[in-house]
Amino acid sequence: MSPRVVFPNKILPYALLLPQLVIVGIFFYWPASQALYQSVLREDPFGLRTTFVGMRNFQRVLADPNYLNAVENTAIFSIAVAFFAMSIALLLAVMADKIIKGKGIYRTMLIWPYAIAPAIAGMVWLFMFNPAMGTFAFMLRSAGYAWDPLLKGDQAMILVIAAAAWKQISYNFLFFVAGLQAIPKTLIEAAAIDGAGETKRFWTIIFPLLAPTTFFLLVINTTYAFFDTFGIIHAVTGGGPGKSTETLVYKVYHDGFVNLILGDSAAQSVILMVIVIVLTAIQFRYVEKKVHYG
């Protein structure tokens, strides 16, 4: 039992909490409640005619085959982004940890992409791989490979995954480097003396000890892939071709702000909110149990 901290002043603790509460209130609870309210309404874009429809928006959204398609895309996209962003970052972090000379330069270089806005990252990849103007696209096509993400859904998906994962690698790298530094060198040296090879040392000592970092990054990367990749998808594919890169978040935007069906869009964001809450809860409940915080 940890001792309870008691503030001498009754108001002070609340005053200290207030700024955070106000921020959460304005930027989360208020918009979230608006979404909940909108999700049971049917409205024209201008808000001239509003009718209460109960759960009909949810029924329609869930019965829409395009919604299922968006769920599939999101699953593929999120898993791929989290996997590649984390595994490549881990590899880079382990490698960077071994370098003796110029450690700082390598790390700084690897962290740089994080400073790039998602939409810009998307544009960079688009400029490289757009079949109409991209340098790499031109090289691929010249080499006889039918590269055309404007029409081929799987290629478009690869492109957005690459752009989204690339952008997140830096962030993951940063945390993995910090995690690696926290591992006592004595443990690794002891294992080395006992005759454990490099691979063995990594999988039996370093990787398990990195678990808290990995778990934290798993949560962060999933949320990132769900929400923060909108800019990349918007810039690179716009959800196309067909609907092959339309994720749940993109569909919320598209139905709400392009097609102007506010009720459906609100219902989708409510569903999305529930999905993320459930995912995070599962991650904390089950995955965390396996995490060793040392």
Place this chain on the structure above:
Amino acid sequence: MSMKAYAAGLAATFTLLSASTALAQTQIDWWHAMTGANNEVVDTLAAEFNDSQDEYKVVPVFKGTYPETLNAGIAAFRANQAPHIIQVFDVGTGVMMAAEGAVKPVADILSMGGTEFDKSQYLAGIAAYYSRPDGTMLSFPYNSSSPILYYNKDVFEEAGLDPETPPATWPEVFEAAKKIKESGAAQCGLTSTWLTWIGLENFAAWNNLQYGTNENGLAGTDVELKINEGQFVTHFQNFADLAADDTFRYGGRTSEAKQLFLSGECAIMTESSGGLGDVINSGMNYGLGQLPYYPEAEGAPQNTIPGGASLWVFEGKSDEEYAGVAAFFDFLSQTEIQARLHQVSGYLPVTMAAYEATKESGFYEENPGREIPITQMMGKEPTENSRGVRLVNLPQVRDIQNEEFEKMLAGEQDAQTALNNAVERSNAAIQEAIGN
């Protein structure tokens, strides 16, 4: 883009602040989506109007892309902060028309300015597109364009085609495209921007084919699409066949394909007349031609329908403010302003007088091809099929059509299947949008 928007917003804030010092003037807010050279035209027009009198002050504010501007206007209306004038692109026309009670017909406003409103002064095709079925003009046509054919004269020469005669019909275009590809004069023969606007909406009007029931939506909002029949299927099957070996190349859903033409990869392109500026700037040896048609289509070529954008006025402002809007629209309708707009920007003139004035000035002799979009639109009295397409959710329907085209061009389905799917999904979306 967003930096630019911020900068524009910031500039607008300063303008607003400085404007409030001159209390006597009535301020008219004009939200628009014009970038680059066209943005300068907007600013110049507002400045000229403001200098021409001292009762009203027009304040133009850049609000981002067309859809962003429309969304900003809608959000502002919901928050009771609507501007006086908003520029809405052609596909948003149906959205605005359905918003009765949110917008004020331009015909009413123009007569509020004191001058009698005479619709016959305006180019018939354009005025009809922005009017209600009963003939009331709802918005003020600002920048109108029409799709035309662009071709690369150097490539034509190399492929052994006559660089001075553009192909006039689709079969001729396909023949030329194949020849270009086979001769190796260019990597691809043909491309097109806006497959929906050019390939469906204008294709229907130009070939005098029915796009949808209820006069393509002009006579009522309950529309069933008819684009999975006859020539539509033939046309898109031709595209799909040519796409198989890159004789036709797809650029994207809006005007991205222009890059393929400008880079010299594709030798023929159908694009909006508004895209002419970029083609001129590229310095290439280009030629212009009429939009191609199918000779077997009865009555073809009929007439094309306008694209571009128009200015809408929001409901709920004071009479004095509406008088200001009327004065500004009056100013924009002046022959010399319209003629100048048309000549510098490549947009169509809005009034007959401006067209005549440009003609007399000898502009079309000096700039061959610049009259094509106008003659295309005015050549014939429009039929039920060629007055335009209007759907309350045209942006959504275009997306659906684009999605099906993309699957078709990727070889996943043939034209008939693509158009069947497009019709089925569009019809369901239309029913949903009109509340059935």
